[in-house]
Amino acid sequence: MTNLNDTLNVTREPPKWRSYSKPYWDATREKKLLLQYDPKTNRYQFYPRPNSLATGRRTLEWREVSGKGEVFSFTVARRAREPFRGHEPFLIALVTLDEGVNVMGNVVNCSLEEMKIGLRVKPYWAPLSNGTHLLMFTPDR
C-alpha cells in the first residue's frame, strides 16, 4: 500500500473570496455545496464566475447539490510548496459532479490502489479557521 497523506493536518489559510463567490463560501459554513446554475440553459458551472459561461448574461442562481460524483482524473502531488511541504505525497482529483461540472479537491481516506478514474466519491468537508469549510472528497463506498 502506498501511504498517502490526507492533508487534514495542513494549516490552510482561508481563501479570500470575491464578491460573486461569497455565497459559495458562506454555504460551506454549514457544509453545504452551492453551485451556480443558469436557468436559461439549464446548466451548472464551476468555479463561480461573475456571469454565465454559456450566455455571458447575469441570470445565475445558486443551487444546493449533493457533491457526489466520479473521478475524472487525478494526480499524486510528490512535491509541494508551503504549507504543504513535508505532507507529500497526497492526492488531488478532478471530479465530475453528478450535476455535470468538474471540481478539484484533495481526497481523504483513499489509497493509491483504490484511486482510479471513474471512482465514485462524496464530499468531505475540512474545517478552516474562519468557520468556512474546504471541499474535499472521499470514496463513496
Added chain:
Amino acid sequence: MALRDAAIVGYAETKIVEKEDRDIWEMGADILDQLLARTGFEKQNIDGLVMSASMTGAGNPFWSQTTADQLGLELDFCQIVDLGGCSSTAALARACMAIDAGMCTTVLCLYADAQSSDNNRRPRGFEGEWTGPLGYLGPPAAFGLLSKRYEHQFGLDYAMLGKLAVAQRGHAVINDLACEKLRKPITVDDYLNSRMIADPIRLLDSVMVCDGASGLIVTSAKNAKARGISKYVVPLGYGERTMHRVSENITEVTETGHLVAGKRAFAQSGLAPKDIGSYHPYDDFIIAIMLQLEMLGFCKPGQGCDFIREHDFTHTGDLPLNTGGGQISAGQAGLAGGGTNLIEGVRQLFGEGGKRQVKSTKSALVTGIGGIPYGRNWSTSVVMIIAPNG
C-alpha cells in the same frame, strides 16, 4: 495576405542561464545590439516595439513603455502581449498586423524574462480560492491530471515520451546557448527513472525556470527588398485560440485550442503537416509536444505514441524537433521562453543551425502554449508557420 507581406530580417538570443546577475534591461539591450549589428538597421529605423509577457517586468503595468525609455526607442507602436508562453509568437503576429495596417514600418519583437532571479509575478486568477488550498503545484499538477486522463482514454507508452525528451536533450548538448546545467545527454531510462513530481509527471518531463532574452526585427517585405536584404523569413500562416470551449462545463482535457489554431495556420499557409521541415512546439511538459502533434494533424488523436515510434525527431531525422533543445532541455526563460522555440525555427530557415542544421529549410512550424486554467489544459494556443523568402 497581410502576414506574407512581412519579413523577419534578423533574430538574436542570449545564453539561457540560471539566476542571471545582470538586469533584465541589460539582456534586452544585448538583443537590440545584436539585431542592429546583424541587420544593418539603425536604431532610428525601429518605430515599433512588441514585447512578450515577463514575470520580471510585466508586473509593472508600464512594461513596454519603460523598456522603450530604457533602450531609447522612439515609437509609433508600442505594446506588450500578455498571453503567457504564447506571447513571443503572438507578438510576431501583432508586429505583422501593425506593419500591414500602416501603423509602423519596422518592429523590434523583444522577449526578456529573468524569472529565476527576479520574479515579480502577481497573479490574479482562480488560484487563491480554488487550487491554492489543495496544495496544487500549478503546471505540474495540471499536466499530471491531463496525462492520467490521456492514459485512461488512449493508453500511454511513457518510453515514447522519453524518446522525445532524449531527442531534445541531444539538441541542447550541441547548442552553446542552452543552459549549461542541462547540456548532458540522457537516455530513455534516465527519463523513465527520473523522480515523480505529480504522477505521472516526472522531473525530466518538466521545464527548469531560467533567465534569458531573445528577439526579432520585422519589417515589410517591400522595405526589406528596398534595403537590399536578399534573405529573410516570411510568416505564412497564423492561428490563435484563447479559452478553447470555455463555455462548456466539462471539456476533454486532451483536446486543445491547437486544433482550431492549427487549422487556421495551415489553411492560410496552403501547407499540410507533411510539408513541415522542422517542428518547434512549445514544450513546458513533454506530453504537450505529443498532444500538439495530434491536434495539428500530424497524426490522429490518441495515436501520438505510434507516430513518435515511427519518426526520427533528431536534427537529421524526418521531423526535427526543437533543434536547440526546446525549453525543457535549453531552459525556460520565464514567459519569454516561447521565444526559444520561435527563434530556433527562424534560425533553421536562415540555414544558420550550424552543428544542428536541419536538411529541409522549406518551412518550420512554431507553437505557443500560454496559461493554465482550472481543470482544463491551457488557456491560449498559437500556431505560426514560417518559410524563407523566394
